[in-house]
Amino acid sequence: MPEFALVSRPALPHSPVGDASRVRIEALPEGHVLHVLAAGGRDITPEQLASLGDGTAHAVRRYAPGQWFVVGNEALGSKEYREKAARLGADAAVSDQSHGRVRVAVSGSGARSLLAKGCAVDFSPSVFAVGATAATLYNHIGIHVTRTAEDGFELLVLRSFAQSLWEDLSVNHGEH
Amino acid sequence: MASLIRCPHCGARPKEEFTIRGAAVTRPQPDAGEDAWYAYVYLRDNPMGPFDEYWHHTSGCRRWLVVSRDTRTHETYGVRDAAAVAGESRS
Ligand SMILES: [Zn+2]
Numbered sequence: 001m002p003e004f005a006l007v008s009r010p011a012l013p014h015s016p017v018g019d020a021s022r023v024r025i026e027a028l029p030e031g032h033v034l035h036v037l038a039a040g041g042r043d044i045t046p047e048q049l050a051s052l053g054d055g056t057a058h059a060v061r062r063y064a065p066g067q068w069f070v071v072g073n074e075a076l077g078s079k080e081y082r083e084k085a086a087r088l089g090a091d092a093a094v095s096d097q098s099h100g101r102v103r104v105a106v107s108g109s110g111a112r113s114l115l116a117k118g119c120a121v122d123f124s125p126s127v128f129a130v131g132a133t134a135a136t137l138y139n140h141i142g143i144h145v146t147r148t149a150e151d152g153f154e155l156l157v158l159r160s161f162a163q164s165l166w167e168d169l170s171v172n173h174g175e176h
Numbered sequence: 177m178a179s180l181i182r183c184p185h186c187g188a189r190p191k192e193e194f195t196i197r198g199a200a201v202t203r204p205q206p207d208a209g210e211d212a213w214y215a216y217v218y219l220r221d222n223p224m225g226p227f228d229e230y231w232h233h234t235s236g237c238r239r240w241l242v243v244s245r246d247t248r249t250h251e252t253y254g255v256r257d258a259a260a261v262a263g264e265s266r267s
Pocket residue numbers: 183184185186187233236237238239
């Protein structure tokens with residue numbers, strides 16, 4: 001018997017803030033986050049990347065040249081993770097970051113202006129269409145943004161910064 | 177303007193997302209001799225005008241870039257991936 005029971009606690013144990021008609025901030029399930037890094041000089045095809053996803057839209061998110069995040073709502077067991085990590089063979093390294101990053105959804109007609117309060121990225125639909133991604137800052141916190149719908153965004157943030165990001169979003173939401 | 181950097185991978189971003197390393201000087205060969213290495217480590221031109229610097233897109237794609245800007249006007253007229261620049265100078 002271990003001396004202490006291990007208790008899994010969510011990084012963001014909060015109810016959603018706001019309502020979907022204006023702006024809503026919601027902590028998403030802590031499923032899985034995989035960080036994919038192409039081996040030096042290797043091209044990874046969209047099909048290879050899609051094979052790591054759970055089949056949902058926007059599961060694969062571009063991060064930087066040769067780097068992607070693959071996210072999903074279901075937790076992966078170590079066997080499933082090893083099986084996925086082996087799919088790309090020597091073309092890429094796949095690092096399990098499910099413990100390291102959490103997701104926050106920002107949605108509603110005011111989502112774009114709430115993000116604009118902390119980000120310098122141009123989120124107009126002509127520049128940042130559905131499916132577009134950006135690694136950037138919200139205030140001083142590093143985030144990865146994906147537009148998942150016309151009025152919907154997902155933010156991926158380091159777990160230890162999640163609470164601070166939540167507070168920043170909540171404060172800015174209160175000004176709406 | 178140098179307050180808005182057009183990263184070749186991320187698009188236009190504010191300078192707060194970047195870390196500036198300094199002049200993009202070419203590293204000498206290991207056996208280039210003491211004078212060449214002294215110059216590489218310590219001597220800088222501090223030009224008034226066009227200037228190439230290494231910038232790291234720390235809060236974005238995390239790539240090293242070579243930013244070409246004018247030190248008089250802060251106008252930037254080129255941002256390239258540092259690996260691509262190194263590839264050009266090798267070939
Ligand atoms: Zn960048």
